Amino acid sequence: MIEGAVIPEDFLLNSKKAKILFNDYAKNLPIIDYHNHLPPQEIAENKKFANLTEIWLKGDHYKWRGMRALGVSEELITGNAEDQDKFMAWARVVPATVRNPLFHWTHMELKNPFGINSFLNADSGKRIYEDCNALLKKDEFSTQGLLNHFKVKMVGTTDDPCDDLKYHKQLSESNFSVKVKPSFRPDKALLIDKATQFKDYVKQLSVVSGVVIADIDGLLAALRQRVDYFAEHNCSVSDHGLAMLPAAYTLTDVEKKEFVVFLKTDGAMFSNPDAFAGYVLTELSKLYHERDWVQQFHLGAIRNNNLGMFNKIGADTGYDSIGDFRHAERLSGFLGNLSVTDQLAKTIIYNLNPADNEVFAAMTGNFADGRMKGKMQFGSGWWFLDQKDGMEKQLNALSNMGMVSNFVGMLTDSRSFLSYSRHEYFRRILCNLFGAEMENGMLPDDEKWIGKIISDICYNNAEEYFKLG
Incomplete structure (x- = not known):
């Protein structure tokens, strides 16, 4: 049996400066959890x-x-x-x-x-x-009691375009002080290679949007209607969970005609799923820019590896993994294509393979436009990387390739109301990195200045970026 506290008061804080930074500048800040998978119904019903x-x-x-x-x-x-x-x-x-x-x-x-x-x-x-x-x-x-306990200011849930958002509406009309904002997650509208599921989803999207989807213009009109609907319900963030960004962004006239036939033909497969996904995602990204939304791209997972267990208990059950994909050219091409028409929204990109840290961190610097601080973000260590080593490597890559002082910080990406300790974990790791460099002379011994940067990363930058002030 372990004697004493398992988590000591100075856990992960290995210097005097680290302890000061954490206790005086990070520990008591509120939390902006701008991406998670908490169920809105459980929050609304105060489960x-x-x-x-x-x-x-x-x-x-x-x-x-x-x-x-x-x-x-x-x-x-x-x-x-x-x-x-x-x-x-x-x-x-x-x-x-x-x-x-x-x-x-x-x-x-x-x-x-x-x-x-x-x-x-x-x-x-x-x-x-x-x-x-x-x-x-x-x-x-209760769910609301826990969110208040952890000083959560904003919860960004992850919501399908077909969701009616009734629980978000219920929360917005309640006296609950935490902002619970939906995020637009249209992945199912891109995955045309899963033909049967895609067609079923298009039918559902047509019903909820009130738009007949018989061609690509109908699909885009339906998605625009849902973007508008989400915006009316206080949404200002989108999210996409993809293995890679598409490598193509346009559809030929022939492919657009093929899509019409595909929709009404049982058993048909679309010939160019990458171009289809790229075209639809590009048009969505233009809508996000039009509305001044933040777009997020979670890239690099290889999902449902254990097909036997997937067939038994379904997706999101612990059989996903780090993928080994080539991202640089696709990131450059997709983001660069949007920059041509100046329609690149505020963007956060997340990688799942630590070998891609420098690639992603460097890529964000290509699309800063001087109009705002930190428009392009290299997202926090995600999923398999939201642990000490992963967070430190992400912070170091961002520091070396970009501006860590602009960083919008941690998110839970969790389905659990107990996961807010991840923010404390991140804040301790962050303060330990900066504190060590203050003590060894790599950073000036100026607690107030460095402390302000710590507070910015933990809270202030996100508040400004997501316009929550």
Whole structure:
């Protein structure tokens, strides 16, 4: 049994300057979580969770991957086992997650908000489960209570264009102080290579938009209607989760006619899916620029690798991975094409392969236009990279290739209301990097100046970038 606190007060803060920067300039700032996958319905209904398994393990594919790797049966992960049995299965394997970020995340999430700073294992699991379950009954541990506890100012959910956004509307008309803003995620309108799913989606899009989609102009009109609808519901951000950006941006007249036939022909496949995706995405990006939205591109995942398990339990269940793609020319071409007509919106690009850090960081510098600070952003360490090593490498690449002082900082990209400890994790790592360089003479020993930069990265830059002031 580990003696003392698992997460000490000065966790990750390895110098006097780091401690000052964190405690005086970062620790107490509010959070702008501009990209996550929290369910708007659960926020609107101010849900309370039945137990620690429901709030902590259900939907957390990071933990699921770890449990599978450590020999836990699927019955105790996504299966029909009792919630307490699932939690105890997790508790038993936590000690074996040592040096994986799960070890730190787990204990940080127990410390805040539950106030538990002891080692989770088979011996302590039942007590911790019962103590947390008792706390979850309190109003402070409802979805809205937790967002207030973590000082969240803005939540940016991820929403399909066909969503009616009724829960966002409900929240906007409530007295809940946190801004819950939708983000426009039109990936399904681009994936024409999945012909059956694409056609089904087009039918759904046609119904919700009220636009007949019989050709490419109809599809773009329907998407414009949904962009307008989202804008009416306080949306100002889009998001795209793609393996790579398309390499082509136009459709020939022949391909446009082919699309008409494709829509009404069972079993037909479109001949040039990359050009189709590029054309539609380009037209969407022009709409984002027109409305002064921020567009985000999460690039580089190779998804659903385990086809056997995908067929059993579906997507987003822990079988995705880092892809090995070539991004530079596609990024240059897609963004450069929009720059020709001066229709490149504020843009955040995220990579999943750490080998691409410098490529992405350098690419953002090509499209700064001098009209605003930090228009082009190299996004924070994402998914497999939102851990200490990944965050440090992203920060160093951004510092070397761009301007880290402009950085809009951390996001959770999570489905869990307990993931806000990731912001604390990021802030500690950031302060440790700057503090070490202040102490070794690489940065001036000026706490007020460096502290302002820390505060900007943790909060102020995002507030300005997303116009939340």
